[in-house]
Amino acid sequence: MKNLKLSLVALSALTTLTLPAIAIAGPAQDKGYKIASEIDAKPVVERSMSENKFLIYNAQDKLLFTKKFRTANFVSDYKDSKKRLSKGISYFYSPADDKGNSALTLEQPKGQEDDQWLYLKGLRKPKRVLGSDKSSSFMGSDFSNGDLARPDLDDSTYTWLGKDTVNFKGKKLKVEKMEVKFKDPQMSKDYGTSKTVGWIHTASGLMFKTEVYNLEGQLYKTMKLLSFKAVKNRDGKKVFTVTGLEMKNALKGTKTVMKVGKMKVEKEATGVKEEMFSLNYLTRRWW
Numbered sequence: 001m002k003n004l005k006l007s008l009v010a011l012s013a014l015t016t017l018t019l020p021a022i023a024i025a026g027p028a029q030d031k032g033y034k035i036a037s038e039i040d041a042k043p044v045v046e047r048s049m050s051e052n053k054f055l056i057y058n059a060q061d062k063l064l065f066t067k068k069f070r071t072a073n074f075v076s077d078y079k080d081s082k083k084r085l086s087k088g089i090s091y092f093y094s095p096a097d098d099k100g101n102s103a104l105t106l107e108q109p110k111g112q113e114d115d116q117w118l119y120l121k122g123l124r125k126p127k128r129v130l131g132s133d134k135s136s137s138f139m140g141s142d143f144s145n146g147d148l149a150r151p152d153l154d155d156s157t158y159t160w161l162g163k164d165t166v167n168f169k170g171k172k173l174k175v176e177k178m179e180v181k182f183k184d185p186q187m188s189k190d191y192g193t194s195k196t197v198g199w200i201h202t203a204s205g206l207m208f209k210t211e212v213y214n215l216e217g218q219l220y221k222t223m224k225l226l227s228f229k230a231v232k233n234r235d236g237k238k239v240f241t242v243t244g245l246e247m248k249n250a251l252k253g254t255k256t257v258m259k260v261g262k263m264k265v266e267k268e269a270t271g272v273k274e275e276m277f278s279l280n281y282l283t284r285r286w287w
């Protein structure tokens with residue numbers, strides 16, 4: 001289980017919001033724990049593949065770049081929410097300047113920092129993402145490296161802020177509003193955030209909106225869900241999966257839209273094997 005941070009390379013993690021099963025004194029925290037338990041119990045997909053796009057816009061809403069990448073994901077112990085560990089690998093193949101760049105995220109057991117690597121062809125070797133690199137832009141987008149690897153659940157505190165509604169494609173949906181803060185000031189500094197606020201639909205486990213605040217307490221980024229689809233995992237259980245997201249820099253006015261296409265899950269994604277989630281595969285054809 002993890003907190004409200006996004007994961008790009010682990011698309012299975014984009015389908016649900018996972019929060020910690022920890023009890024903190026107070027009615028708001030008790031409510032948060034109840035919501036977290038319900039969401040954490042939801043099923044996930046064990047393996048998936050997709051072809052994705054980053055549409056990167058400037059402050060004048062002009063499309064500057066379209067970056068295409070393939071993503072594969074695998075979740076070990078997918079049936080057990082307490083043991084699940086996500087692995088994700090992405091390979092960029094367009095435009096030509098980005099072709100060959102790749103990313104790898106390996107979720108680690110509780111108490112350990114996730115293992116995250118980037119391969120940039122100009123450097124000719126994998127680079128591990130550490131410390132202040134978490135707040136840096138991921139492949140020139142409005143998503144950050146920290147959005148790929150979400151901190152461990154116990155690294156944050158969670159507060160229920162109340163019930164709310166979100167408008168989604170002409171429909172009003174009832175959601176729960178939650179606030180997340182890092183416990184460790186150094187982690188806040190590394191990720192460049194003082195708090196994150198999310199609007200969560202408990203029935204589906206989807207997070208429809210997120211606000212990220214910087215270290216000065218300013219609204220820094222906003223994320224909204226654009227589209228999703230329901231798929232079935234290998235046990236025939238329904239899993240709601242994100243197919244479109246928008247991340248906007250509230251200070252600069254720039255935005256990045258991520259679109260997920262040609263998604264294959266479970267038996268359709270037979271090419272996804274656990275051994276491919278390694279540094280050796282960052283520069284190899286795995287799809």
